[in-house]
Amino acid sequence: MNTVDPAAPTVGLTVPAKVGDRLEDVGTPALIVDLDAFERNIDRMRAFCAAHGVRHRAHAKTHKSADIALIQMTRGGACGICCQKVSEAEALVAGGVTDVLVSNQVIDRAKIDRLAALAGRARVLVCVDDAGNVDDLSAAACRHGSMLECLVEIDVGAGRCGVAAGAPAVALAKRIAAASGLKFSGLQAYHGGAQHLREHAKRRAAIAAATGQVETTLALLKGDGLDCPIVGGAGTGTYRFEGTSGVYNELQAGSYVFMDADYQRDLDEHGHPVTDFENALFIWTQVMSHVRPDRAVCDAGLKVQSVDSGLPVVFGRSDVVYVKATDEHGVIDDPHGALRLGDKLKLVPGHCDPTCNVHDWYVGVRAGRVEVLWPVTARGMLL
Amino acid sequence: MNTVDPAAPTVGLTVPAKVGDRLEDVGTPALIVDLDAFERNIDRMRAFCAAHGVRHRAHAKTHKSADIALIQMTRGGACGICCQKVSEAEALVAGGVTDVLVSNQVIDRAKIDRLAALAGRARVLVCVDDAGNVDDLSAAACRHGSMLECLVEIDVGAGRCGVAAGAPAVALAKRIAAASGLKFSGLQAYHGGAQHLREHAKRRAAIAAATGQVETTLALLKGDGLDCPIVGGAGTGTYRFEGTSGVYNELQAGSYVFMDADYQRDLDEHGHPVTDFENALFIWTQVMSHVRPDRAVCDAGLKVQSVDSGLPVVFGRSDVVYVKATDEHGVIDDPHGALRLGDKLKLVPGHCDPTCNVHDWYVGVRAGRVEVLWPVTARGMLL
Numbered sequence: 001m002n003t004v005d006p007a008a009p010t011v012g013l014t015v016p017a018k019v020g021d022r023l024e025d026v027g028t029p030a031l032i033v034d035l036d037a038f039e040r041n042i043d044r045m046r047a048f049c050a051a052h053g054v055r056h057r058a059h060a061k062t063h064k065s066a067d068i069a070l071i072q073m074t075r076g077g078a079c080g081i082c083c084q085k086v087s088e089a090e091a092l093v094a095g096g097v098t099d100v101l102v103s104n105q106v107i108d109r110a111k112i113d114r115l116a117a118l119a120g121r122a123r124v125l126v127c128v129d130d131a132g133n134v135d136d137l138s139a140a141a142c143r144h145g146s147m148l149e150c151l152v153e154i155d156v157g158a159g160r161c162g163v164a165a166g167a168p169a170v171a172l173a174k175r176i177a178a179a180s181g182l183k184f185s186g187l188q189a190y191h192g193g194a195q196h197l198r199e200h201a202k203r204r205a206a207i208a209a210a211t212g213q214v215e216t217t218l219a220l221l222k223g224d225g226l227d228c229p230i231v232g233g234a235g236t237g238t239y240r241f242e243g244t245s246g247v248y249n250e251l252q253a254g255s256y257v258f259m260d261a262d263y264q265r266d267l268d269e270h271g272h273p274v275t276d277f278e279n280a281l282f283i284w285t286q287v288m289s290h291v292r293p294d295r296a297v298c299d300a301g302l303k304v305q306s307v308d309s310g311l312p313v314v315f316g317r318s319d320v321v322y323v324k325a326t327d328e329h330g331v332i333d334d335p336h337g338a339l340r341l342g343d344k345l346k347l348v349p350g351h352c353d354p355t356c357n358v359h360d361w362y363v364g365v366r367a368g369r370v371e372v373l374w375p376v377t378a379r380g381m382l383l
Numbered sequence: 384m385n386t387v388d389p390a391a392p393t394v395g396l397t398v399p400a401k402v403g404d405r406l407e408d409v410g411t412p413a414l415i416v417d418l419d420a421f422e423r424n425i426d427r428m429r430a431f432c433a434a435h436g437v438r439h440r441a442h443a444k445t446h447k448s449a450d451i452a453l454i455q456m457t458r459g460g461a462c463g464i465c466c467q468k469v470s471e472a473e474a475l476v477a478g479g480v481t482d483v484l485v486s487n488q489v490i491d492r493a494k495i496d497r498l499a500a501l502a503g504r505a506r507v508l509v510c511v512d513d514a515g516n517v518d519d520l521s522a523a524a525c526r527h528g529s530m531l532e533c534l535v536e537i538d539v540g541a542g543r544c545g546v547a548a549g550a551p552a553v554a555l556a557k558r559i560a561a562a563s564g565l566k567f568s569g570l571q572a573y574h575g576g577a578q579h580l581r582e583h584a585k586r587r588a589a590i591a592a593a594t595g596q597v598e599t600t601l602a603l604l605k606g607d608g609l610d611c612p613i614v615g616g617a618g619t620g621t622y623r624f625e626g627t628s629g630v631y632n633e634l635q636a637g638s639y640v641f642m643d644a645d646y647q648r649d650l651d652e653h654g655h656p657v658t659d660f661e662n663a664l665f666i667w668t669q670v671m672s673h674v675r676p677d678r679a680v681c682d683a684g685l686k687v688q689s690v691d692s693g694l695p696v697v698f699g700r701s702d703v704v705y706v707k708a709t710d711e712h713g714v715i716d717d718p719h720g721a722l723r724l725g726d727k728l729k730l731v732p733g734h735c736d737p738t739c740n741v742h743d744w745y746v747g748v749r750a751g752r753v754e755v756l757w758p759v760t761a762r763g764m765l766l
Contacts, residue, residue: 013470014763027493027766061710084711087396104711107671107725110410129674130724160712161672161680192709288490289544291512297544302737304765308690308708325691326575327444327736328467328487329543341513342490353710354685358741360763379763380397380743382687383410 014360016284021370028286028344029304031359033258033374035366037280041257042076044277045239049251052243055079057101057232059254062353064088064378065362066095068257073097080123082252086111087381093122095377101125101151101232103188103252105161107133109140111383116140116148116181125149125230127188129163134175134182141181149185150176151230154217156210158192165213170220177226186230189214190252195237196262196309200269207234207241214247236277237266260352262309282315282346283355284363285330287339296332296339300347301325306354312347322347397743399667404753411669411727412687414742416641416757418749420663424640425459427660428622432634435626438462440484440615442637445736447471447761448745449478451640456480463506465635469494470764476505478760484508484534484615486571486635488544490516492523494766499523499531499564508532508613510571512546517558517565524564532568533559534613537600539593541575548596553603560609569613572597573635578620579645579692583652590617590624597630619660620649643735645692665698665729666738667746668713670722679715679722683730684708689737695730705730 011018016030026032049056058072059082069092072078080099083089089100099122106112106126118124119141128134128150141148152172155162163169169187176184194206214231221228234242236255242248255263258281266274285300305312307325314320319338324331330347332339339345349355356362360379364372394401399413409415432439441455442465452475455461463482466472472483482505489495489509501507502524511517511533524531535555538545546552552570559567577589597614604611617625619638625631638646641664649657668683688695690708697703702721707714713730715722722728732738739745743762747755 013473014766016766028491029765090396105671108411108669129672132724155674159678160709160714161674163674286491288488289512291538291544291546295542302689302691302734303740306685306689308685326543331543341515351685357686358763359765380741382412382742383397383399 015373016361017363017370017373019370019373023365023368023370024344026284026363026370028284029300030284030363031356031361032282032284032346032363032365034280034282035364035371037278038257039075041259041277041280042072045253045256046077048239048243049077054243054248055250057082057250057252058257059103059252060088060092060378062254062257063356064376064381065374066092066097066377067374069095069097072257079250082254083378085381085383086115086118087383088378089124090114090118091378091381093118097122099123103127103190105129105133105153109136112136112140116144116146119146119148120144123149125151125185127151127153127161128172128176129153129161131172131175134172134179138179138181147181147183149183151186151188151232152176152184153188154213156189156191156213156233157194157206158190160192162188165217166220169217170224173221173226174224184226186228186232187214187217188232189248190233190235191238192235195235196266198265198267200267203238203266204241207238207245211242211245211247218247236263255352258352261313261348261350279315279348281349281352283312283349285345285347287341287343287345290339290341293337294333294335296320296334298330298332298345299328300330301328303327304355304358305349306351308354309351312349315346315348317345398756399744400746400753400756402753402756406748406751406753407727409667409746409753411667412683413667413746414739414744415665415667415729415746415748417663417665418747418754420661421640422458424642424660424663425455428636428639429460431622431626432460437626437631438633440465440633440635441640442486442635443471443475443761445637445640446739447759447764448757449475449480449760450757452478452480455640462633465637466761468764468766469498469501470766471761472507473497473501474761474764476501480505482506486510486573488512488516488536492519495519495523499527499529502529502531503527506532508534508568510534510536510544511555511559512536512544514555514558517555517562521562521564530564530566532566534569534571534615535559535567536571537596539572539574539596539616540577540589541573543575545571548600549603552600553607556604556609557607567609569611569615570597570600571615572631573616573618574621575618578618579649581648581650583650586621586649587624590621590628594625594628594630601630619646638735641735644696644731644733662698662731664732664735666695666732668728668730670724670726670728673722673724676720677716677718679703679717681713681715681728682711683713684711686710687738687741688732689734691737692734695732698729698731700728
């Protein structure tokens, strides 16, 4: 952990703390990382992948941090990193990541050009679901004298990007294999729609169906003499299914490193909330108004989180409930008047990925002290 | 408009365009501002305030841009600017704003200290709803030899911050008036809960009730010999009511400058959507996958907007509908197959304030060309 030690920034406009500060003195609102829980999450995913003989390509769209990506690759044993944007990939490579999959389509020619340039500095993979796009990628790779590895994305149920499994996927794989500057490196078969199916049996069935579609495609590829070194997919909600499928060999879970309130609503086979990973990420917030005895107002509203997957949960407290988010405020029901003006609380974000996306810093805390500050390296990298 | 001309940044990691680019070449996803519509919105608000003899203190929590704030004060005639955070106020003052109200409580002592320091460089006002907070603000102002103007916030129906109207507000005003380093400058009576009541009659009734509470408080203040130079409040949904009340004298609307899909669902007295202001802000997005003929996927998902108030609306198109947002993707129903891979679209954000909060740049466009790039000066200023 201490190998990552950026020059300590000056506490100021956007920097909520300095190394050595006590947790209670960290400014609000801010993202804090419980480093012990974070490390346990990383260790658990490494152990799972080792036990099942699969690789982990950790998804950086969760955290957008080069520092965390490097920890996932070193301590966590990840073979590489996923991200979603060319600009994210550029920022991660600049931060030391050597192997990056843009697990998304890149259509715009200016972005394709940057991607092909980046492939001269790191291993770069990208997803494809369109034949014309293959031609554009090939032309750019040839122009830069670089090699872009391509995964054919198949839509295994999410209803978003990707061609149909089977013949359409194979046709695209052949086109890639025949294109200069490109390499067909496998299949992208991520089922985004399955991650938050609450029932264990439903998630299992969704991934079984996805796996079947992958197997069909693999058989056709084999029949055509095409190697498929990567079968990638899986998220924090389903990684156990892909990881034990015998078909997927590269898991792309990202949220596992932090967990969030929405993923914790997924249920295990006994109907209990999944406990594979711990909450390691919190919004640190302060009670800034408490006029009515039964209602506190904190400084964590819509600008420090995304509430698309529900409101945040007050961590470790059953006596107070976060009930409403407006732009700059969170309203907290405090029926027993337990909170005081100035009190600070930890909130578990409803959805970690778009929450991290609005912050500039992670404040890493251990034993009540700030141990490290990590910039959100790729924050704002939308292009 | 041309008085604001920051050094053109290099198009790159987070910069989607350069001055002179054609709109169709602007990178996606990005925020674009229709400068003609933007200026008409500013002119309309200025005309309204002039006609009704009220001041406009434009709310910068919408845009977080010093450039736009200065345009609101010059072209728009605004008397000053509102914001919600001390760090925002610092960024706006650094950008040239000379008169700023933090329309929020500032409780944390480190922030109070910065606020008092800032009051040595600009006119600074802040809201108060706690007696102990008055003492802390006074101590800091004395320490810095500065003067903080305080507005007593009263809860006129939003159920969030603020003391009760009447005697509690007067008690707080007296405490401020008696405190060294502070000045009692008036009342903050913003009704956040009324802005999005769809029916005109309900919004009118809510502001009438709020106005009544303000009048009660004003009468008591007068009885105690306390001047109340500012009666502040109002948002884009209700500004006509406060502005014609004869009681409020400083309007704080912010969203008017951009408008968003949620505000456009408010209805006028005839039951039609309000048309006081035009859409001037758009998320510029590209179709990045279009495998199924009836479904396009664009590159504007949860990380380029907030969907707390509903999904974005495709501008100027009735044939396609944005139906789902995931982290990095927007799914668009395209029943007639009207869209092509690579097509670019304008989306009207569901809620502009937290949408602007995730971007670094506004791309100002006029007649199909990029005229100006404004940084989102106070983006990330949470503290």
